[in-house]
Amino acid sequence: xSATDTFVPRLPLGDWVAVFxxxxxxxxxxxxxxxKDVLLGCYDALAAVLQGPPFLVVALxxxxxxxxxxxxxxxxxxxxxxVVIASVDQWDNAMxxxxxxxxxxxxxxxxxxxxxxxxxxxxxxxxxxxxxxxFMQTMPAxxxxxxxxxxxxxxxxxxxxxxVVFALAPGVRFTELGIRQxxxxxxxxxHAFGSTPGRILRQIQLPLAMPTIMAGVNQVIMLSLSMVxxxxxxxxxxxxxxxxxxxxxxxxxxxxxxxxxxxILAIFLDRVTSALSTxxxxxxxxxxxxx
Amino acid sequence: MTASSTSTSTSTxxxxxxxxxxxxxxxxxxxxxxxTDPLPDDRPVAVSVQGVYKVFGRxxxxxxxxxxxxAGRADVKSLGTAAVIDASFDVKQGxxxxxxxxxxxxxxxxxxxxxxxxxxxxxxxxxxxxDLATVNAKQLRALRRSRVSMVFQHFxxxxxxxxxDNAAYPLEIQGMGKAERREKAQQxxxxxxxxxWQDSLPSQLSGGMRQRVGLARALAADTDVLLMDEAFSALxxxxxxxxxxxxxxxxxxxxxxxxxxxxxxxEAMHLGDRIAVMRDGRTVQIGTAEEILSDPANDYVAQFxxxxxxxxxxxxxxxxxxxxxxVPLGGGPRVASRTMREAQVSAxxxxxxxxxxxxxxxxxxxxxxxxxxxxxxxxIESIVHDGVAPVSVDTPLAELFAPAAESPxxxxxxxxxxxxxxxxxxxxxxxAMVPPTLEEPDAVGQDTTEDAPAxxxxxxxxxxxx
Numbered sequence: 001x002s003a004t005d006t007f008v009p010r011l012p013l014g015d016w017v018a019v020f021x022x023x024x025x026x027x028x029x030x031x032x033x034x035x036k037d038v039l040l041g042c043y044d045a046l047a048a049v050l051q052g053p054p055f056l057v058v059a060l061x062x063x064x065x066x067x068x069x070x071x072x073x074x075x076x077x078x079x080x081x082x083v084v085i086a087s088v089d090q091w092d093n094a095m096x097x098x099x100x101x102x103x104x105x106x107x108x109x110x111x112x113x114x115x116x117x118x119x120x121x122x123x124x125x126x127x128x129x130x131x132x133x134x135f136m137q138t139m140p141a142x143x144x145x146x147x148x149x150x151x152x153x154x155x156x157x158x159x160x161x162x163x164v165v166f167a168l169a170p171g172v173r174f175t176e177l178g179i180r181q182x183x184x185x186x187x188x189x190x191h192a193f194g195s196t197p198g199r200i201l202r203q204i205q206l207p208l209a210m211p212t213i214m215a216g217v218n219q220v221i222m223l224s225l226s227m228v229x230x231x232x233x234x235x236x237x238x239x240x241x242x243x244x245x246x247x248x249x250x251x252x253x254x255x256x257x258x259x260x261x262x263x264i265l266a267i268f269l270d271r272v273t274s275a276l277s278t279x280x281x282x283x284x285x286x287x288x289x290x291x
Numbered sequence: 292m293t294a295s296s297t298s299t300s301t302s303t304x305x306x307x308x309x310x311x312x313x314x315x316x317x318x319x320x321x322x323x324x325x326x327t328d329p330l331p332d333d334r335p336v337a338v339s340v341q342g343v344y345k346v347f348g349r350x351x352x353x354x355x356x357x358x359x360x361x362a363g364r365a366d367v368k369s370l371g372t373a374a375v376i377d378a379s380f381d382v383k384q385g386x387x388x389x390x391x392x393x394x395x396x397x398x399x400x401x402x403x404x405x406x407x408x409x410x411x412x413x414x415x416x417x418x419x420x421x422d423l424a425t426v427n428a429k430q431l432r433a434l435r436r437s438r439v440s441m442v443f444q445h446f447x448x449x450x451x452x453x454x455x456d457n458a459a460y461p462l463e464i465q466g467m468g469k470a471e472r473r474e475k476a477q478q479x480x481x482x483x484x485x486x487x488w489q490d491s492l493p494s495q496l497s498g499g500m501r502q503r504v505g506l507a508r509a510l511a512a513d514t515d516v517l518l519m520d521e522a523f524s525a526l527x528x529x530x531x532x533x534x535x536x537x538x539x540x541x542x543x544x545x546x547x548x549x550x551x552x553x554x555x556x557x558e559a560m561h562l563g564d565r566i567a568v569m570r571d572g573r574t575v576q577i578g579t580a581e582e583i584l585s586d587p588a589n590d591y592v593a594q595f596x597x598x599x600x601x602x603x604x605x606x607x608x609x610x611x612x613x614x615x616x617x618v619p620l621g622g623g624p625r626v627a628s629r630t631m632r633e634a635q636v637s638a639x640x641x642x643x644x645x646x647x648x649x650x651x652x653x654x655x656x657x658x659x660x661x662x663x664x665x666x667x668x669x670x671i672e673s674i675v676h677d678g679v680a681p682v683s684v685d686t687p688l689a690e691l692f693a694p695a696a697e698s699p700x701x702x703x704x705x706x707x708x709x710x711x712x713x714x715x716x717x718x719x720x721x722x723a724m725v726p727p728t729l730e731e732p733d734a735v736g737q738d739t740t741e742d743a744p745a746x747x748x749x750x751x752x753x754x755x756x757x
Contacts, residue, residue, distance in 0.1 A: 203449070285492045
C-alpha cells in the first residue's frame with residue numbers, strides 16, 4: 001500500500017463528488033424541496049389507500065388483480081401469500097413497501113421509457129446512455145443512499161430517489177431494445193404510406209415493442225423491490241426497516257418473517273407484471289394461430 | 292387476283308429460296324415484340340430515374356465523383372458501399388417494369404429511392420413532376436400518401452390489427468373517416484379475393500393470404516404507382532404463380548404503374564413489360580423479356596437467361612415465320628394447286644382479302660375441283676375446310692406443342708382480328724428452345740429486329756395490292 005502511495009498520487013475523487021453533492025444541495029434546495037413534497041405526497045397517498053381499508057379487502061382486491069392478470073391459480077396463491085404476511089404481523093409493513101415500490105417504479109418508468117425511445121431513435125443518445133446506465137446499475141446500491149440522505153434527509157423520499165436511480169436502467173434498455181427490434185419492414189411500411197414519425201411511434205413501434213417493454217417494466221419493479229428493502233437502512237418505512245432491524249439485533253425470527261414477506265410480495269409482483277406482458281394486443285395477436 | 296397470285300407464288304419454300312427481302316430465313320422469328328403487347332410510346336412517364344447513385348458510407352459524394360470518373364465498385368470500397376450506380380430509366384404509366392438482380396445487386400436500394408425511403412446520393416428521381424431528391428419531409432409524406440404505395444417482401448402487416456384495419460391503414464394516414472376507409476378497404480380486400488377474412492388477424496392467415504392483404508393495402512391507398520419489393524419471393528412456388536396471375540389481372544383492370552423487384556428471372560419475364568437487369572449496382576440491360584432472352588447484352592445476362600423456361604417467355608409472335616403456302620379465298624383451284632406445288636406442300640391456308648384466316652385447302656380437293664369444273668371454277672370456297680385451330684400471337688410456346696403435334700400443317704398464328712400473320716413449323720418451335728450461344732448472340736437477335744419488316748405491315752401491303 002505504501003508502495004502505491006509513493007508512485008501514484010492520491011486522487012481526491014471522493015472529495016470532489018462530496019463537494020459536488022454539497023453544491024448541488026445548496027444550489028437546488030428549493031427544487032429538492034418540491035421533489036420531496038411531491039414524492040412524499042404520492043407515497044403517503046398510496047400507502048393510505050393500501051393501509052386504510054381492512055386487511056381482507058385489500059388482500060382480496062390484490063388477489064382479484066392477480067386473477068384477472070393470469071388466472072384463478074395465481075389469484076388463490078396470492079391470497080394465501082397475503083394471509084401468511086398478515087399472520088406474521090407484517091401486513092402494514094408490506095403495504096408500505098408496496099407503496100414505495102409502486103411510486104419508485106412509476107417514476108423510473110416515466111423517466112426510463114421516454115429515454116429508451118429517444119435512445120432507439122438516436123444512435124448518439126444510445127451511445128452516451130449505455131455507459132451511464134452501466135454505471136448506475138453496477139454501483140453498489142447502498143452508495144446511492146449517501147447523497148440522497150444528504151439531500152432529502154431520512155425517511156421514504158431518499159429511499160424512493162435511490163430506488164429510481166437504481167431501477168432506471170432496465171426500463172431504458174428494454175424500451176430501446178424493443179423499439180429497435182421492431183421489424184424494419186413494418187416501420188418502412190409506415191413511412192411508405194406517408195405516416196409521420198410520431199404516428200409511426202404510436203401506431204407501430206410502441207405496440208410492437210410492448211411485450212419487450214413490459215418485460216422491462218417487470219425488471220424495473222423487481223429491482224425497485226430489492227432496493228426498497230435496502231432503503232430501510234435510511235429509515236424508509238416497510239419490510240426493509242424490519243430486515244435491517246433484525247440484522248442489527250441478530251433477530252432470526254423477525255428477519256425470517258420480514259424476509260419471507262418480501263419474497264411473497266416479489267412473487268406476486270413478478271407474476272402479475274409478467275402476465276400483463278403476455279396480454280398486450282401484439283402478444284395476443286402473435287399467439288393467435290392459423291385457422 | 293393477279294396480285295394475290297404473285298404474292299403467293301413468291302412465297303416459296305424458304306431453304307431453297309433466293310427471293311428478296313420479303314422472305315425471311317426459315318429459322319428467323321418474326322421481328323418486333325408485339326407478342327408481349329408493347330406500350331404505345333406516347334404514354335406519359337410515371338416515374339423517371341435519372342443518373343441515380345446511392346452510396347452508403349463515410350464519404351458518399353467523393354465515391355460518386357470517382358464512380359462518375361469511371362472507377363469500379365471495388366475501387367471506392369474504402370469510401371463507402373456503392374449500392375446503386377448510375378441508374379437511369381423511365382417507367383411509363385400503366386407499365387409493369389421489373390428490376391431483376393441477385394441479392395446485393397442494389398435493386399432493393401433502388402426501389403426504396405423511388406418513394407424516398409432512401410435519398411439518392413446523386414441524380415434525380417421524378418415522380419410525375421416532383422423530384423424526390425429535393426422535396427422536404429412534409430412534401431415527401433404528401434407524395435407517399437397520394438402517389439406511390441408499396442408491397443413488401445415479408446408483408447409488413449401490423450400484427451395487432453385486423454385484416455380490414457391493415458388494409459385501411461394508408462387511408463387512415465390520409466385522414467379518411469373510419470366508415471369510409473373501412474368501406475374502401477373492404478373493396479380492396481374483395482378485389483384480391485379476401486372478402487370474408489376482414490376480421491381475422493394477420494397471424495391467422497397463410498403467407499399467400501397475408502401478401503394479399505399487403506396488396507389490398509397498397510391498392511386501397513389508390514395511388515398510381517405501386518412498388519413491389521420482392522413481393523412474391525417469400526411465397527411457395529404455386530402460390531407465387533397464383534399471385535402473379537392475380538397481379539396481371541388486377542393490372543389489366545386497374546392500369547397501375549407497377550415497379551416490381553425480383554431475383555427470379557422467370558417471374559421477371561412473366562410479369563414485366565420491360566425488365567432492367569441489375570448487377571453490382573449497375574443496370575446492365577433494359578428491355579422486354581424477349582429482347583433480353585434473344586439478345587442478351589453481355590455474358591452475364593446470357594448466363595442468367597440460360598436457365599429460363601423459354602417456353603413461357605417466348606410467344607408465338609417471336610418464333611413464327613412467314614406462311615409459305617397461302618391461297619386467297621377468291622383464287623380458283625388452279626391458283627391453289629400451283630401454290631401448293633411450288634411450296635411442295637399438300638395443303639395450304641386460305642385467307643380472304645383482309646387476310647382473315649378462312650380454313651385449309653387440300654391438294655387432292657383442288658385437283659378434283661379442277662378436273663370436274665375445268666377453268667370455269669373461279670372460287671375454291673366449296674372445298675375449304677374450316678377445321679383450323681389457330682393460336683394468337685401472344686400464346687406462350689409452352690402452349691404451342693399440343694397444336695403443333697396435332698396439326699399436319701405448321702400452326703397458324705392469327706392476330707386479334709383473326710388475320711393470318713404467320714405460321715410456326717414444328718422445327719422452328721424446337722429451335723426456339725435452344726438458348727442463343729454466347730459466340731454468336733447477334734445471329735438471332737439483331738438481324739430479325741433490324742432487317743425483316745414487321746409481319747403485319749407485309750400482310751396489309753399485300754392486301755392493299757390485291
